[in-house]
Amino acid sequence: MNMSTNTDFTLAIEDLTVSFDGFKAVDNLNFYLDRNELHVVIGPNGAGKTTVLDLICGKTKSTSGSIKFLNKELTNLSEHEIVLAGVGRKFQTPSIYENLSVMENLEISYPKGRGVFGSLMFKHDAVVRDKILEVATQIMLEKALHTEAGLLSHGQKQWLEIGMLLIQDPQLLMLDEPVAGMSVKEREQTAELLNKISEGRSVLVIEHDMEFVARIAHKVTVLHQGKILASGDMKDVQKDPKVIEVYLGH
Amino acid sequence: MSFVYEKLFGDKKGLIGFCILAALILVVFPVMLDSFRLNLVGKYLTYAFAAVSLVLLWGYGGTLSLGQGIFFGIGGYAMAMFLKLEASSPENTAIQSTPGIPDFMDWNQITELPLFWMPFHSFSFTLFAVLVVPTIFAYIIGAAMFKRRVGGVYFAIITQVVSVILTVLIVGQQGLTGGINGITDLRTLNGWDITSDSAKTLFYFINCFLLLAVIIASRFILTSKFGRILLAMRDKEDRVRFSGYDVANFKIFIFCFAAMISAIGGAMFTLQVGFMSPSFVGIVPSIEMVIFAAIGGRMSLIGAVYGTLLINFGKTAFSESFPELWLFLMGGLFIAVVMFFPNGLAGLWEDYGHHLTKRLDFIKNLFSKSKSAADAIELKGSKS
Ligand SMILES: Nc1ncnc2c1ncn2[C@@H]1O[C@H](COP(=O)(O)OP(=O)(O)OP(=O)(O)O)[C@@H](O)[C@H]1O
Numbered sequence A: 001m002n003m004s005t006n007t008d009f010t011l012a013i014e015d016l017t018v019s020f021d022g023f024k025a026v027d028n029l030n031f032y033l034d035r036n037e038l039h040v041v042i043g044p045n046g047a048g049k050t051t052v053l054d055l056i057c058g059k060t061k062s063t064s065g066s067i068k069f070l071n072k073e074l075t076n077l078s079e080h081e082i083v084l085a086g087v088g089r090k091f092q093t094p095s096i097y098e099n100l101s102v103m104e105n106l107e108i109s110y111p112k113g114r115g116v117f118g119s120l121m122f123k124h125d126a127v128v129r130d131k132i133l134e135v136a137t138q139i140m141l142e143k144a145l146h147t148e149a150g151l152l153s154h155g156q157k158q159w160l161e162i163g164m165l166l167i168q169d170p171q172l173l174m175l176d177e178p179v180a181g182m183s184v185k186e187r188e189q190t191a192e193l194l195n196k197i198s199e200g201r202s203v204l205v206i207e208h209d210m211e212f213v214a215r216i217a218h219k220v221t222v223l224h225q226g227k228i229l230a231s232g233d234m235k236d237v238q239k240d241p242k243v244i245e246v247y248l249g250h
Numbered sequence B: 001m002s003f004v005y006e007k008l009f010g011d012k013k014g015l016i017g018f019c020i021l022a023a024l025i026l027v028v029f030p031v032m033l034d035s036f037r038l039n040l041v042g043k044y045l046t047y048a049f050a051a052v053s054l055v056l057l058w059g060y061g062g063t064l065s066l067g068q069g070i071f072f073g074i075g076g077y078a079m080a081m082f083l084k085l086e087a088s089s090p091e092n093t094a095i096q097s098t099p100g101i102p103d104f105m106d107w108n109q110i111t112e113l114p115l116f117w118m119p120f121h122s123f124s125f126t127l128f129a130v131l132v133v134p135t136i137f138a139y140i141i142g143a144a145m146f147k148r149r150v151g152g153v154y155f156a157i158i159t160q161v162v163s164v165i166l167t168v169l170i171v172g173q174q175g176l177t178g179g180i181n182g183i184t185d186l187r188t189l190n191g192w193d194i195t196s197d198s199a200k201t202l203f204y205f206i207n208c209f210l211l212l213a214v215i216i217a218s219r220f221i222l223t224s225k226f227g228r229i230l231l232a233m234r235d236k237e238d239r240v241r242f243s244g245y246d247v248a249n250f251k252i253f254i255f256c257f258a259a260m261i262s263a264i265g266g267a268m269f270t271l272q273v274g275f276m277s278p279s280f281v282g283i284v285p286s287i288e289m290v291i292f293a294a295i296g297g298r299m300s301l302i303g304a305v306y307g308t309l310l311i312n313f314g315k316t317a318f319s320e321s322f323p324e325l326w327l328f329l330m331g332g333l334f335i336a337v338v339m340f341f342p343n344g345l346a347g348l349w350e351d352y353g354h355h356l357t358k359r360l361d362f363i364k365n366l367f368s369k370s371k372s373a374a375d376a377i378e379l380k381g382s383k384s
């Protein structure tokens, strides 16, 4: 059975199905992700893109199928265990701590002191400070370290959430619509950022903005009604008549 | 808002607030009040433990417990059981049909000390029980609820239900617990008369030091990364989970810590007041504790102490003249605070305190100016 086969893929999703009261939001999905690969999933609204991420990160429990991350089965782990295994996820609407400063947001995401007693004894030392500054610089927020996160622009909030994942140094980074609400310039900066951070890890991005997708994607998968409609190079996918009909045509 | 704890405690202003409170309860009250009033304030300050625990649990943790009376009560009862056993020595109870057991047991035809009372012959065990039994109890409730992701209103209701059940149990098992009257006639601790004025004054000071120590410990928790995680959880629990934290463990810990603090208050209550009864366990006291914290400011450890003192002074003063009106007044006050001053007294201080500080600065400036003027005059004088 494929439940027990080991693969070289960072992420191997096999026969994954989830049904909400009989409605199959994800239907018998097979999906593979390589190391160093930046893979973009596109598809119309309600195609099940966000649900796939929910399944991988443990927010939603699958009905059947398997999700293997570095040959480790994720479907029976709890959310925080999946994070500890090396999976980081950005939500569709920026999910940051609005009442805390940028620095505190990054500090909470720092992968030390995650236990009760560890967090009580956690020392905000030079190593932590340097790491926070490094990530803040990467996400272009180094000047806003002491700003309350709620006061950031929408684009900056998106960056902050990406930064909160980067500081955990995950092997798999999942970003749900990272450039929604961003200006053209911010999109360019984000594309650059994603190209940089995809080195040494796998990145799974959900996006609607085709121009942006073309700039970053190594591979594209089109999802429709919980099933894969097409997969491959951006160019091939764009030419695919089925894809044009359900997604790109309108 | 988010930096409230730093403002209140992390910097100079926080230290000043702490010192003012310490001076008030350690110096001003003992100097100003006679021993009867001081004992009364001491009693109020035992409730402050529960109010402080709610600042942690509710204000920062976002989890409202309507059952802190449970833990206050367990702490109080543990202490009362020890004192009662000492008061029930065979010599003191020679007229009973079974000498050597508490009087209420004898009245209920119990002829042997129940097993769970036995260890309370030991004072060290009692102190251990005051701290550990409520913590374990909170752990059981917390693990059962938080691991299943029960929170918010449901958690509040469940804690309330537990406090009702506990009250019913205590009242119903009269022979084992003293029933509705509670455990009374507590007189000595290891032979030392605890009803004397000197003992009561000593307990008052012990109580104050414990309260200040609890505030410092709480402040340590809130200024650590744990404190930031509490705030983050209150804001976006899911994000915390997806940053790799087992959210339930953090809630369980803070609930256990809050339980332990409340229990210390309960034990000090028994020592200072000389009895313990189910009326400090049930719904009404538990809700009163929430009101103390709300009025003081649920984000302020020190505010919670002032809230407790203020409401209890008010209660004592008011209920002497209009006892039936007091509950309505307190309810109204609570609603008003929640609606108009969500941060309570501490919030008022935050909002209007700076006027006061400004005035102080003005006066300070005045003095320093007049001082430099005086210096100038002096200089002139020395020149001539
Ligand atoms: N927890 C849930 N319970 C019931 N139905 C759900 C649940 N989660 C998602 N769905 C349904 O599953 C379908 C897929 O939703 P999903 O959010 O994955 O779409 P999406 O591809 O991310 O769309 P969008 O581009 O709008 O973000 C939708 O019809 C949605 O209503």
Ligand SMILES: [Mg+2]
Residues within 6 Å of the ligand: A049, A050, A051, A092, A176
């Ligand atoms: Mg979506």
